[in-house]
Amino acid sequence: MHTSLCVYFALLACAEAWTPIVVKNVTQLGPQVSPDVTRVSRDGGYSVLLEDRIIWLYDDTECLDLSGKQLSFVSNTASYAKDPNKNISMLQDFGVEAVGREKKSGQTDYAILADKTVGTGGWIDFSDDELYFNKEQKGKERVAIWPGTSPTPYSLSKALLFAPLVYVDSKPQNPSKQYQARGMTLIGVSTSSNGPVAKRQGDLIIWGTEVAYGGFSSLFGYTSTANPQDLEKRDVYLFGITDAGLQLARARAEVLTDFSKYRFWDPVGLEFINTPPKLEEKDYRKIYLPGSFTYGNIFFSPYFHTFIMVYFNKFVDSTFRIRYLDLNNPVGDDPFWPKRGKHGQGIAPEDIEALVKYAWSPEQELYKSPPGKGGFNYAGMAHPEYFNRHYFASSLYPKGTLASQRRNPWYGSKTVSEKEAGGDGKHLLLSWTSQLRGGLNSGIYQVRLAKVEFDTIPDNPDGIFPSAAASSSMPTHIAGKYCRQCANFNRQRRAKCTTALGTGIVASAGMVGVVVRTVAAADYVRLGVQDVVRILVRKPQHRDGLQETESSWVYRVQAWDVSTPPLETIQTE
Numbered sequence: 001m002h003t004s005l006c007v008y009f010a011l012l013a014c015a016e017a018w019t020p021i022v023v024k025n026v027t028q029l030g031p032q033v034s035p036d037v038t039r040v041s042r043d044g045g046y047s048v049l050l051e052d053r054i055i056w057l058y059d060d061t062e063c064l065d066l067s068g069k070q071l072s073f074v075s076n077t078a079s080y081a082k083d084p085n086k087n088i089s090m091l092q093d094f095g096v097e098a099v100g101r102e103k104k105s106g107q108t109d110y111a112i113l114a115d116k117t118v119g120t121g122g123w124i125d126f127s128d129d130e131l132y133f134n135k136e137q138k139g140k141e142r143v144a145i146w147p148g149t150s151p152t153p154y155s156l157s158k159a160l161l162f163a164p165l166v167y168v169d170s171k172p173q174n175p176s177k178q179y180q181a182r183g184m185t186l187i188g189v190s191t192s193s194n195g196p197v198a199k200r201q202g203d204l205i206i207w208g209t210e211v212a213y214g215g216f217s218s219l220f221g222y223t224s225t226a227n228p229q230d231l232e233k234r235d236v237y238l239f240g241i242t243d244a245g246l247q248l249a250r251a252r253a254e255v256l257t258d259f260s261k262y263r264f265w266d267p268v269g270l271e272f273i274n275t276p277p278k279l280e281e282k283d284y285r286k287i288y289l290p291g292s293f294t295y296g297n298i299f300f301s302p303y304f305h306t307f308i309m310v311y312f313n314k315f316v317d318s319t320f321r322i323r324y325l326d327l328n329n330p331v332g333d334d335p336f337w338p339k340r341g342k343h344g345q346g347i348a349p350e351d352i353e354a355l356v357k358y359a360w361s362p363e364q365e366l367y368k369s370p371p372g373k374g375g376f377n378y379a380g381m382a383h384p385e386y387f388n389r390h391y392f393a394s395s396l397y398p399k400g401t402l403a404s405q406r407r408n409p410w411y412g413s414k415t416v417s418e419k420e421a422g423g424d425g426k427h428l429l430l431s432w433t434s435q436l437r438g439g440l441n442s443g444i445y446q447v448r449l450a451k452v453e454f455d456t457i458p459d460n461p462d463g464i465f466p467s468a469a470a471s472s473s474m475p476t477h478i479a480g481k482y483c484r485q486c487a488n489f490n491r492q493r494r495a496k497c498t499t500a501l502g503t504g505i506v507a508s509a510g511m512v513g514v515v516v517r518t519v520a521a522a523d524y525v526r527l528g529v530q531d532v533v534r535i536l537v538r539k540p541q542h543r544d545g546l547q548e549t550e551s552s553w554v555y556r557v558q559a560w561d562v563s564t565p566p567l568e569t570i571q572t573e
Helices: 128-137 352-356
Strands: 002-003 023-033 040-050 055-065 070-074 077-083 088-093 097-103 108-112 142-143 161-170 180-190 197-200 219-221 233-242 245-252 263-266 271-273 295-301 306-312 319-330 358-360 366-367 378-383 427-437 444-454 514-519 523-527 530-536 554-561
Touching: 023 088, 023 366, 040 180, 040 378, 040 427, 055 108, 055 444, 070 097, 070 108, 128 142, 161 219, 219 295, 219 352, 233 352, 306 352, 306 378, 306 427, 319 352, 366 444
Parallel strands: 040 444, 295 378
Antiparallel strands: 002 023, 023 444, 040 055, 055 070, 055 077, 077 088, 097 108, 142 161, 161 180, 180 197, 219 233, 233 245, 245 263, 263 271, 295 306, 306 319, 319 358, 319 366, 378 427, 427 444, 514 554, 523 530, 530 554
């Protein structure tokens, strides 16, 4: 099914205009298929390309017979894409065992890792103390290891993954305590002829009292431009989710197992510091990227020539969001990082320092995935190894490799061929977990796929993306008058209407107090060194007899200076 989409939702950052990403169409590709297993229910769906094999990783995995009887249940599993060019949805599972016969059909049942249990692990092994805890709890509580995000390649054959260890209470007195973070463990990921390989790098690297760095995404690249003598060394940038947004830590690749060697981004001082922020930090001035996040990843797009972020937020609306690193909006005045990228000449996939030198674009809706019968979708992820021959950074190839040979194979050719694609990264594979049947302990889950095609990027002499500004044909707000276009009774003196004609919503820092519509709640956008715009939620409004829906919610813009308390608080009616 093709859905025509033009996503033009935006917040204009001060005087710096920005360009929305436009989606040309979306093609639903259906569920992933595991032909080696009788019936599988699993969630997650993360991936990495290593040695010409695409590894898919999953969280809890349950195998069932045709009548719904459980055959096996483990904490995590991994598969290979069976033939990603012929059938992008087909998987090759490992650890599959025959576990009995169907009484009616006489067919043999097959399950993944049937010799293990939910208490003894899965693809990623448990440590002795974790096994002991699970044995003592006898199913009431358990330790689980869930991949949570896609691994990060640090060579053509190896990748790293920060995976959360989670306490799971099957029957919690307080539902909010069903899942409690114990911390993050580091997993080495590689391939073999017998299936994907996972190797724990010690026990807990990051304790549950800290931000879960790496749990959202990790990137491997060059060290700081201030240290040219370290060109052979590499940093890892680790992004973790908090209630207030994303936080960022940095560590040298060789000391990833030593949390004391990590450094933490300070948005106020615009530098990495030794002291980690508090997990419960709510001051948005001290958050790397304020906002709402649950699942997602960050990666370099060869099509957009910058880093992009694809994710789900905390709205249970099954919607993918997207942002890009805006190279026309530098943070600070670092001469290495002016407008248009490093030295004004763009950036490469290894230039991860750009992630603290430029601002992220405002949040846009990318694609609303269709929910299953059991409720909302979750675990939304992007998979940039498909439809892209530049998945690996050039520096990951062996020295002496010709530039023309620093390319991985094209994957997904039956879905869209390289010749017809229009460029690496113009098409992007998405996955999400669909709830076929909801329930805390009785749910059945399915990972589903879709392909997004981005629209052509217009020519732009001023940078990676063309400039965009609010339409000059917008009506003007006059204090005390009602604006038909945005349905707002205005208190502000003359200002342009915040509703662009036929395109969606725009706003700017100068429009403090102006009502904006259909904006994601609690979205915060940094507008340079000192200014932040905050979108404040108002209760849904009944207008003209319409039902209260998310699309009818009303929001207001609030701005404040980093060095002072909020300059103005808008009271809702």
